[in-house]
Amino acid sequence: MQDLKTRLIERALAEGFSKARVTRPDAIPEAMGRLRAFLDAGMQGEMGWMAERVAWRGDPAALWPEARSVVMLAEVYTPESDPRAATRMAGHGAISVYAQGKDYHDLVKRRLKRVGRWLLDAAKAEGLGEGAEIKVFVDTAPVMEKPLAQAAGLGWQGKHTNLLARDLGNWFFLGAIFTTLDLAPDASEVSHCGNCRACLDACPTGAFPAPYRLDPRRCVSYLTIEHSGPVDPGLRALMGNRIYGCDDCLAACPWNKFAAEAREIGYAARHGAPPLAELAVLDDAGFRARFAGSPIKRIGRGRMVRNVLYAIGNSGDGGLLALARGLCGDADPVVADAARWAVARLAPDAGKANHGIGDA
Structure with a gap:
């Protein structure tokens, strides 16, 4: 064959x-x-x-x-272009390239x-x-x-x-x-990483306990997509403005100098690095409409707004404080917790008066 x-x-x-x-x-x-x-x-x-x-x-x-x-x-x-540029855009959210x-x-x-x-x-x-x-x-x-x-x-x-x-x-x-067809197999590949550790050093949360080993529980992609509850307060500040996934380890790989160009126009960026202020006010219907046809839709409004509030808390932008305060009473307790954490980060003195927030 x-x-x-x-x-x-x-x-x-x-x-x-x-x-x-x-x-x-x-x-x-x-x-x-x-x-x-x-x-x-x-x-x-x-x-x-x-x-x-x-x-x-x-x-x-x-x-x-x-x-x-x-x-x-x-x-x-x-x-x-290098997707890590979005992680330096205060007031905006960084979304993984694949999404x-x-x-x-x-x-x-x-x-x-x-x-x-x-x-x-x-x-x-x-x-x-x-x-x-x-x-x-x-x-x-x-x-x-x-x-x-x-x-x-x-x-x-x-x-x-x-x-x-x-x-x-x-x-x-x-x-x-x-x-069920019997096709001739190809030879397997071996690692060509050598002594390079660029991907390991690039991880913002230290999710690699050793080369070739990932602890998903510290990975931003896991935390923003798979994890449903409040994120460990010790990790929230390390997430920066990453609101859906993380590309840092992928973007750091030197082998990308040989990367092939994408041929499918459907992968072209539609969402970019959206303003956090726009995403924070989304209700369920607004979230579904904005991310229709996107893999982002699977996490739901609550998880997205939770992530956005962590990013707001990390932004240092006092102009977003009112938005965070407005979500402190959100019907979703995880969103409300994230909002109180963001308020405490942006207005530390006011945050001390709030009880029940995750300390960081």
Whole structure:
């Protein structure tokens, strides 16, 4: 099936993917042990879904026993400029690059389905795949995409635990096509990080206890997206104005000098670095309307406004004090707590009179 595989990769590139490689479902035997150690240490925090279906998550071969090959694909979303510039914009919120445009889940999945359908049709036409099947995944199923991608040779998991490649940098999404077709696997990739620790040193909250290890409970992306309650007061000031995700470790990677240009216009920035004053006053309907079609929508108004209030508290902008005060009685107790914290940061003397706020 070498010719079919070659044409498959050509088709994937023609559809808009930047790179495609093949591996076996059983190519990451070490994944289960690492996953269990991660869970046993409680690193998942509130991400309870990580402890669900461990047998599938830790062993792709168990997810779909009939699968013989896994096609791993990379879709680039490289930003046009350094996203860290937004973290220096007082009074504005910094949003992770991947969430600036349309929801990547939808865009990547549609492309995966087109490539998958082509693969089945091509295999059938050649008499190689009568009755062949596929399943496509984009970050929503118990699939360990990054280890599979490294096993396929797409790139390697860097010290920041994200995937990077010498010819792509680290700004890309991953998609997977599981298939019952038996395609020749590619050679796996090894780390090319060397002695570099740029990504580790860039983390604003010290979320890397060691190279290649991330403690999500300190990661700004986890805190702003996955964590539902009040953020630890000791971490709030370190979050700066990051209101949805964090790109600091990705942006610091030297391999980005070889980053490929994004081809999908849907990833173009729509949200930019919005004024905190605009976001703080959003109600549920306003939040849904503003972030329709964006991955940001999943966190809901309460979590977004909580994040915005932490950013307001870190802004040093007294002009935002009235907004924070106005939210101290918000119906959402987590929002109200964040508002009182912001007031205490912007007006310390007034904050002393408020009880029940998280001290920092």
